Amino acid sequence: MPKVTASPPVTAPSTPPPRRSRIGDLQMRVVYRILAAAVAVIVAAVAAVVGFLSSGSSDRPGEGEPGQIAAPSAAGPSPGSTPSSTPTAQPTPSPSAEPTPDGSAVTAALADPRVPDLPGDKRLARLPGKSYASKRRIQDEKSGVSLIRFGEPWKPFGASPFATKQVLPAVKGAGHRAMLVSCPVPIEVQATVKDTALLAARWTLNHHPEGSRITWAASQPIDEGWLLAYQVKYEVKGKNRSSMAAVALTEVPGAKPAMVFVTIPDSQRKRWRDINTAMASIRRS
Template structure:
């Protein structure tokens, strides 16, 4: 009987061990198949691209900078268009003298323009410390007048036409040229600003003076004209001095004073 009980006990222990083993192992194939799908290593591998796609704004910076980097290359062809804008190609080398030669109001000054005989300089002078020049103090009907924007000014009485003679001095209002003659030409062109619109110059006299140049000319505008003159002279200041006189045909009796002006301008000293 003991042998029988021992056999039954061994059989029972085997059965219990078998049941325990069955309880520990997976109960079916579904659990084995599901394991790899839900395993942690599978999640990063399948979700790896997702974080990079969600983080696309930072990684999108290179694409956004690529267009900006390409912008200069795309803008480069437009640069020649900008430099070729009207006037920009003409500016280099375009000088004041070229503008003078292109101005139809100012004819070319040729060697045919004669000199004029100059009268004796006036003893009475007006001293202009800003230009370093002394100029004739013209007698009546000339009289001193408020100088601005010039430095000295003498005028004739007003007329019904609204124009009257004027004799002024000031530092040279245009760019000084290497040649005193060229400087005087530019100064004469500048004086057209003080004549009626449409005025044109005709040269009457041209000649050097001590430390400068003088020009005498007529200025025609419509049916009328003025006689005028400029004297450009180096008075030792930072700029040469300019003496400018103009007298309309309504006061032609004072045209004779133009000779006194150009003869009487001298360096102050």
């Protein structure tokens, strides 16, 4: 019988070893744990930053959203509570609600050698000159009154610093120009309209020659106000001169009193009667 020989076993070609990951020999589950931990740290950091930014504006007392101002509470402190030491905003008083002055301004005015003590109530007498009437009126919207608008030789003039202004032609050597003006009273309002009129009369010396002195001619109540008339004496180039003047204050609701002031030098004495006319023409708007 033929001899049977066993053939050697066929071996499969060897396969190359698998390529390793760059991470090395770490198992994938360890990689996943590391990635998860890193993500958790990043999320926590972002949350902390957002929380800090959002709390930055609310941690400051008295601040709200940008562009808004917290309004103070209108309610007073509850019984037994201690008032806060932080000052609260107070409303700005309206002109009609100004605190009553202490009278020091009046005392100072009466101590001024240019201003004598006010006389007792005395009505304005009819002044020299001819009466010139006019039906035209000037409305002073700023002051809240209206008054006569004289015709020629009076004429409107640049009002500043007043609200309305009328003037007579300038006269050489008179010392100043005759004028009729109106405006809200330019000095501090006093406890009474009479005291305010006193300070206003003293203020009008700014519109007379330097060294002018007042001699009172009238002090009387008028409708919703007070009127003072006076002669103003001064020197011009060494010569004694004078003007006749008057100031009237009219109380206006919700505003400072309106002031009407007129002064006419003695070189235009024939127009002094216009002072009577002007003072009698004042009306509240």
